[in-house]
Amino acid sequence: MLPEVRPHVSAPLTDQLELQLGLAPDLEASHLDVERVAGIAVVAAAHSGGYAAIGHLLGLLAALPAPTEAGERFWLELWRSSGTAYLLPANIKAEVLQSLTGEGTALARQILSAVDEMTPPQRVAAGEVIGQALAESDHLPDLKTQVIGELWLRDLELTAWRVLHADGRSDDPAGRKAFLEAWTSV
Known part of the structure; x- marks a missing residue:
């Protein structure tokens, strides 16, 4: 069972992506290369413990x-x-x-x-x-x-x-x- 994903839940992850990887919150997916996608996956995995x-x-x-x-x-x-x-x-x-x-x-x-x-x-x-x-x-x-x-x-x-x-x-x-x-x- 997973809770809904709402802005207040994903905002801390957005902040971490900006802090750790320098990704702007309004960055479009088409501007992501494999290295950045991998970085996002690593930060998201580290951040997902509370949600899980x-x-x-x-x-x-x-x-x-x-x-x-x-x-x-x-x-x-x-x-x-x-x-x-x-x-x-x-x-x-x-x-x-x-x-x-x-x-x-x-x-x-x-x-x-x-x-x-x-x-x-x-x-x-x-x-x-x-x-x-x-x-x-x-x-x-x-x-x-x-x-x-x-x-x-x-x-x-x-x-x-x-x-x-x-x-x-x-x-x-x-x-x-x-x-x-x-x-x-x-």
Whole structure:
């Protein structure tokens, strides 16, 4: 599942292409040679981590029962077992919709808050609920539901971290340079 590509999502890539390769934003494709196309591919690949992570985050959530009457029991059990309401559909709907437009940081923060709020026993219990739902819907091989759920939770948590880490606002060359100078002077 991939979010839409909108100007606010592609603007940081445009900025990087201009900074790294000297390509003007209004450059026509007919003026590109193979070397420039290869350069664009390299910069785009390096820049795509956040976009791909948002898509993966949405895919993980889409694997769960839909927030409909049929999935109500699952969501209630997840709330009870995890001890947090952060993951309930009503509480993440706006963030999910925002992620579908390519802006996933709010959803990532909400997910990390939910995981952070869980105690180890709550995490195990939530993993069991999630694993049971995934085992029923995905016909996964002979894995225990607890293992499936724990893997899903770990994947969700790490993917949320990747979304935050790849957020374009932290990709500031001047800020990075200042960080490296401070770090190496220690």
